[in-house]
Amino acid sequence: MREEFLHYLWKYKKFQFSQLTTVQGESIVISKVGEHNFNSGPDFFNALIKVGGQLWAGNVEIHVKSSDWYLHNHENDIAYDNVVLHVVWEHDTQIFRKDNSELATLILKDYTDIRTIENYNDLFSNERRWIHCEPFFADMKRFDLQHWLERLxxxxxxxxxxxxxxxxxxxxxxxxxxxxxxxxxxxxxxxxxxxxxxxxxxxxxxxxxxxxxxxxxxxxxxxxxxxxxxxxxxxxxxxxxxxxxxxxxxxxxxxxxxxxxxxxxxxxxxxxxxxxxxxxxxxxxxxxxxxxxxxxxxxxxxxxxxxxxxxxxxxxxxxxxxxxxxxxxxxxxxxxxxxxxxxxxxxxxxxxxxxxxxxxxxxxxxxxxxIASENNSIVQAFNNLKKVSESALQSQALIQLKTEYCDKSKCLQCVVGNKFIGKIAK
Structure with a gap:
């Protein structure tokens, strides 16, 4: 399990969103998941979460295991003092704040559809593919794909x-x-x-x-x-x-x-x-x-x-x-x-x-x-999966997609990978 996948689940709410409870048995109501932070510090800023009836405005930190909190020395970093919820895949230890109060923890695995996990594993299962989503790239709706290419x-x-x-x-x-x-x-x-x-x-x-x-x-x-x-x-x-x-x-x-x-x-x-x-x-x-x-x-x-x-x-x-x-x-x-x-x-x-x-x-x-589409090896390979490049805008976008997303396995930041996982979890 990779932390990037947990970020995806949290950010796009790809889990059972109601009747959540902490490991301490308190209810959780999420009003706002927060803003994804790609720099140092907690993973999501300015979340709005009610824990046990108490509304908290603060940050969310996400780890594969609870013990990663100590592994990363967050207990000694003031940047993490305002974390209001610890989201983990596996809970293997209790986490305490500086004042010895226990940090509210949500085990995300308990609320994630098994089909979403299977689809995630399928996305990265075959390293021999030219791109991870090769088998289902052609299934993308043209409107969604063209909009994504314009952004790229x-x-x-x-x-x-x-x-x-x-x-x-x-x-x-x-x-x-x-x-x-x-x-x-x-x-x-x-x-x-x-x-x-x-x-x-x-x-x-x-x-x-x-x-x-x-x-x-x-x-x-x-x-x-x-x-x-x-x-x-x-x-x-x-x-x-x-x-x-x-x-x-x-x-x-x-x-x-x-x-x-x-x-x-x-x-x-x-x-x-x-x-x-x-x-x-x-x-x-x-x-x-x-x-x-x-x-x-x-x-x-x-x-x-x-x-x-x-x-x-x-x-x-x-x-x-x-x-x-x-x-x-x-x-x-x-x-x-x-x-x-x-x-x-x-x-x-x-x-x-x-x-x-x-x-x-x-x-x-x-x-x-x-401008006419370029006709290099990247563009040809994408067009073999689905005829998508008809202009320089699209061919340049496909180069960006391959070099900055596909080659770096950033599938969860890509609309194609996102759509594939999303349509499984219903």
Whole structure:
């Protein structure tokens, strides 16, 4: 038996709620179970409970065994002086307050439906399942599941916004600079995300601002900081970039010693770092006030227009500096822009709206609902159980569900696990 399950039973009143008595034989009437406390201190604050006809306002502490009270040294902690009821699964010893009065104790096992316990055990019985609720996930009502996924999506936005908040503190609230760092990381995708992130951090954003009007300067800046201009390649474009970078490096006192190496291995040519860096340079060359435009933009179609950029001319016939290729205009695809929106733009819009208390949160939700669902292994596995992901909002929510709930066995904090146990106990 796990204490988490006892918290669930108490919080959601999944036990016989009438004719309760303490181990001392006094009646218990619960008016309010209290507020669940996830930090240190008693498990539930501000409960309202009548014991033996006396109404008490105070806290509730829950343990598997009564003796856990002493095991956790609660008798020496003033935070537990206001506990009015001790809820346990097994009563193996009497508990006394500092004034030697016995603490009222409720044995929860005596009032819990056996079917609820069986269902709880079934939920965690097979560790080989991909998720604990795999056999009955498909039984979830669509309305309940979609409502839960929307909450999970905002949880994921909150998690991502914490990273942005930390960067903002370091940059003294320079939103444009943080947008550049996050976009750079996103343009690098999984393989080069870290390298592009370190690259962006190695450049003071004021240098980007001063170079925006000249696409060649921006490319020289990005390629040079990425360590891609260190060779002796004999073509005019490469030599011009190299010369420009040497000028910029001296002028702005640039150093790239902390920049991680970019990778080409196992990447499709359209995702080569050369192509993505050229596209990033084109984006900043075309959009001088990109952050302001992102905040003002509230439709998916407008974002597709905003991020519709291509490489510079040289890269229309190249993927690397050394070898030419068949001519093609290498424009950011809608699927790539979707990733940029999901991982960078929408989290930034969400945090900005939250800090400035405007209504952009609604537009974040609307845009996420219009972006096509991601198609990774987590989303595919959930869809195999029940077709549930049709948008980026839902696919992001499913990632949050799997990584933060399923993988951590937080089934009792999940609507799916909650519903499964609840429908058994009638």
């Amino acid at each position: 999506y905002f949880e994921r936005l909150e998690r991502k916004s914490k990273t942005i908040e930390s960067l903002l503190e370091d940059s003294k609230n320079d939103w444009e600079a943080i947008l550049f760092i996050m976009l750079a990381k996103n343009f690098g995708l999984k393989v080069n995300g870290h390298a592009f992130y370190t690259l962006a951090n190695s450049i003071d954003y004021s240098v980007v601002r001063k170079s925006q009007n000249n696409i060649e300067q921006l490319e020289a800046l990005f390629f040079g900081q990425a360590g891609l201009l260190d060779k002796d390649i004999q073509n005019g474009y490469y030599q011009e970039l190299k010369k420009e970078y040497q000028f910029l490096r001296q002028k702005f006192q640039l150093a790239n010693i902390s920049v991680a190496s970019v990778q080409f291995f196992r990447l499709r040519p359209p995702n080569f770092p050369t192509i993505r860096l050229s596209q990033l340079a084109s984006l900043y060359h075309n959009q001088n006030t990109l952050f302001s435009k992102i905040i003002e933009t509230n439709t998916l179609e407008a974002f597709y227009d905003l991020f519709k950029v291509s490489t510079s001319k040289f890269w229309e016939t190249h993927y690397t500096f050394e070898k030419s290729s068949k001519a093609s205009v290498k424009t950011l695809t809608h699927s790539f822009i979707d990733l940029v929106l999901i991982n960078t733009v929408l989290p930034i819009k969400f945090l900005y709206a939250k800090q400035h208390r405007n209504e952009s949160e609604d537009s974040v939700l609307q845009i996420a609902n219009k």
